[in-house]
Amino acid sequence: MEHVADPLPQAAFAKAVLELEVSNHAGVMSHICGLFARRAFNVEGILCMPIVGSDASRIWLLVFEDQRLEQMLLQLEKLIDVRSVRRHGAGHEVFERLEAFFH
Amino acid sequence: MLQMTGAELIVRLLERQGVRTIAGIPGGAILPLYDALSGSTTIRHVLARHEQGAGFMAQGMSRVSGRPEVCFASSGPGATNLVTAIADAKLDSIPMVAITGQVPLSMIGTDAFQEVDTYGLTIPITKHNFLVRSARDLLTVIPAAFRIAMSGRPGPVLVDVPKDVQNQLVAFEAYPEPAEREAPPPFDLTAIDAAARMINEAERPVLYLGGGVVHGGASQQAVTLAEQAGLPTTMTLMALGAMPIDHPLSIGMLGMHGARYTNFVLEEADLLICVGARFDDRAIGKAAQFCPNAKIIHIDIDSSEIHKIKRAHVGIQADVAAALEALLPRVKVQLRKRWLSHVAGLKTRFPLQMPGAEDPRSHYGLIHAVAAALDDEAIITTDVGQHQMWVAQAYPFRRPRQWLTSGGLGTMGFGMPAALGAALAEPERTVVCFSGDGSLQMNIQELATLAEEGLNVKIVLMNNNSLGLVYQQQSLFYGKRVFASRYGRPLDFVAIAEGFGMRGVDLDASENPRATLAEVLNEPGPCLIHASIDRENFVYPMVPPGGANTEMIGG
Ligand SMILES: Cc1ncc(C[n+]2csc(CCOP(=O)(O)OP(=O)(O)O)c2C)c(N)n1
Numbered sequence: 059m060e061h062v063a064d065p066l067p068q069a070a071f072a073k074a075v076l077e078l079e080v081s082n083h084a085g086v087m088s089h090i091c092g093l094f095a096r097r098a099f100n101v102e103g104i105l106c107m108p109i110v111g112s113d114a115s116r117i118w119l120l121v122f123e124d125q126r127l128e129q130m131l132l133q134l135e136k137l138i139d140v141r142s143v144r145r146h147g148a149g150h151e152v153f154e155r156l157e158a159f160f161h
Numbered sequence: 162m163l164q165m166t167g168a169e170l171i172v173r174l175l176e177r178q179g180v181r182t183i184a185g186i187p188g189g190a191i192l193p194l195y196d197a198l199s200g201s202t203t204i205r206h207v208l209a210r211h212e213q214g215a216g217f218m219a220q221g222m223s224r225v226s227g228r229p230e231v232c233f234a235s236s237g238p239g240a241t242n243l244v245t246a247i248a249d250a251k252l253d254s255i256p257m258v259a260i261t262g263q264v265p266l267s268m269i270g271t272d273a274f275q276e277v278d279t280y281g282l283t284i285p286i287t288k289h290n291f292l293v294r295s296a297r298d299l300l301t302v303i304p305a306a307f308r309i310a311m312s313g314r315p316g317p318v319l320v321d322v323p324k325d326v327q328n329q330l331v332a333f334e335a336y337p338e339p340a341e342r343e344a345p346p347p348f349d350l351t352a353i354d355a356a357a358r359m360i361n362e363a364e365r366p367v368l369y370l371g372g373g374v375v376h377g378g379a380s381q382q383a384v385t386l387a388e389q390a391g392l393p394t395t396m397t398l399m400a401l402g403a404m405p406i407d408h409p410l411s412i413g414m415l416g417m418h419g420a421r422y423t424n425f426v427l428e429e430a431d432l433l434i435c436v437g438a439r440f441d442d443r444a445i446g447k448a449a450q451f452c453p454n455a456k457i458i459h460i461d462i463d464s465s466e467i468h469k470i471k472r473a474h475v476g477i478q479a480d481v482a483a484a485l486e487a488l489l490p491r492v493k494v495q496l497r498k499r500w501l502s503h504v505a506g507l508k509t510r511f512p513l514q515m516p517g518a519e520d521p522r523s524h525y526g527l528i529h530a531v532a533a534a535l536d537d538e539a540i541i542t543t544d545v546g547q548h549q550m551w552v553a554q555a556y557p558f559r560r561p562r563q564w565l566t567s568g569g570l571g572t573m574g575f576g577m578p579a580a581l582g583a584a585l586a587e588p589e590r591t592v593v594c595f596s597g598d599g600s601l602q603m604n605i606q607e608l609a610t611l612a613e614e615g616l617n618v619k620i621v622l623m624n625n626n627s628l629g630l631v632y633q634q635q636s637l638f639y640g641k642r643v644f645a646s647r648y649g650r651p652l653d654f655v656a657i658a659e660g661f662g663m664r665g666v667d668l669d670a671s672e673n674p675r676a677t678l679a680e681v682l683n684e685p686g687p688c689l690i691h692a693s694i695d696r697e698n699f700v701y702p703m704v705p706p707g708g709a710n711t712e713m714i715g716g
Pocket residue numbers: 544545546547548549571572573574596597598599600601603623625627628629630631
């Protein structure tokens with residue numbers, strides 16, 4: 059009998075905040091969300107705004123630090139529309155400051 | 162100042178890019194582009210009978226030329242029919258540019274006639290894709306599509322062009338330069354030093370070559386490395402031909418249908434040098450038990466492949482040819498008599514068994530007889546199934562790009578249109594497609610294209626009147642509950658070939674199959690050669706699904 063892997067209990071993992079700089083056009087979000095969705099890699103939070111005075115947008119992602127995160131970062135970097143990827147600790151203030159809007 | 166429509170601009174940019182042949186099928190949303198193409202004096206259009214066929218023709222051209230080749234399809238069903246060929250190109254890292262028509266911009270999102278979200282559909286199966294929103298954007302999008310398709314790890318790029326954008330006028334100063342391959346990333350020479358040291362110190366090293374060696378034009382460097390350092394060398398399905406199969410250091414294909422000795426040699430390795438391969442499950446079996454005692458050096462142009470399945474001790478993101486060039490002067494000349502004689506001993510004890518190889522009416526014998534009638538200039542394609550694995554095991558591949566097969570996606574229906582593409586790209590060669598009766602029926606309509614183009618393509622149909630590989634799996638792993646894998650009625654494939662307007666030859670009826678093959682294969686033009694194969698012939702050895710490579714059955 060084949061063993062079906064249980065989904066990783068993500069709540070047990072620490073969180074990380076990813077900061078992406080991407081080309082600002084309509085399809086970018088689909089490319090990025092698709093990468094995570096297909097691997098059932100849960101994205102807890104997502105925030106996207108154009109960067110003032112440029113043709114780029116910044117995307118903030120709140121994700122779990124499971125063992126696949128390294129591979130996810132490499133896959134993100136491969137996307138043509140993703141110009142840079144930075145990884146921050148869970149303590150990054152961007153999502154903390156937003157929390158007031160989610161009560 | 163130049164002024165033209167978006168459609169004309171696409172055609173001019175394709176011409177300037179050096180595209181000479183495009184396969185496709187027109188339809189309402191791409192008619193402006195076809196109208197512009199009709200005015201081209203340098204690009205020839207090949208009218209496929211199904212868009213999947215057009216996609217595989219473009220792939221066949223790319224797989225032999227190494228350059229991105231182009232296919233066209235209309236919106237809606239035209240685009241959805243292309244999807245399989247694009248996904249296939251993605252999994253085998255084949256550079257290709259697919260251009261699709263789309264409903265006018267103003268109608269996108271209205272469920273207009275033949276509207277489908279081609280951009281959304283193709284996100285996960287392309288290296289990159291574009292929905293073009295103005296004719297001016299074509300000036301950057303078309304060169305970018307080619308640059309992306311051929312740079313780094315190659316792959317398919319889709320450009321979706323709404324009909325009104327094709328008709329829109331655009332004025333511009335000058336054409337953009339044709340795209341070129343981007344320079345590969347610089348790599349870490351200290352890692353090369355470390356790799357060289359590991360190779361010099363290893364006692365039982367094995368070189369493991371993947372399709373990246375073929376794509377990267379690194380076969381010669383890989384063979385030189387093997388010879389210099391005395392490395393037994395295995396190839397994945399995608400890398401066959403990178404080292405001639407009869408080279409003394411070749412240990413053949415690894416994995417699910419590799420020879421027993423090949424998998425045993427890997428089991429004993431203390432160092433695995435993986436070049437342009439990706440530890441695919443069909444190649445390595447159960448990952449945790451693959452090369453259990455080996456340190457790993459992994460060289461690949463795609464950094465996300467390194468450490469993905471197996472943690473590498475030294476990982477080098479680099480163009481494989483450049484990395485091998487850098488490695489060569491650092492690697493000691495070694496004869497490795499002990500290890501190589503041990504490998505030779507394993508080969509004698511556990512060779513690839515090819516029962517019936519002397520009989521041209523048996524599966525292995527037929528493949529050998531075809532090879533004997535051809536030289537190394539011929540190109541060989543296959544479909545997917547038992548016949549594909551038998552050809553991979555038995556055909557003497559001796560040069561890169563001699564062998565075209567759908568490895569990653571394993572798409573039945575690949576072989577014949579890919580053979581057409583190969584013949585379009587290199588018409589002076591003989592192209593032979595080994596197919597199964599199941600696979601051939603997946604794109605059988607392209608026989609019409611083949612006959613019309615009169616290309617030098619021979620189809621060797623290994624007919625077991627069943628979906629052989631499925632029949633094998635049910636027989637071996639599903640308690641012989643054979644279901645939905647045998648056809649109820651035999652087809653007359655010779656009559657079918659003739660009906661499409663090409664020669665059909667029944668090898669079963671030949672007194673002397675070798676002589677018939679030699680005659681038919683060396684006569685120019687298309688031909689279908691039919692040979693019956695006993696359904697009870699299975700592909701052996703075989704690693705059972707989910708098993709480790711050393712747990713092979715049969716053979
Ligand atoms: C498009 C597609 N559908 C289904 C499969 C699953 N499949 C793999 S091999 C096979 C049978 C192939 O039969 P045939 O082409 O006659 O070759 P044989 O195995 O008999 O040599 C099937 C159905 C596939 N690989 N591709």
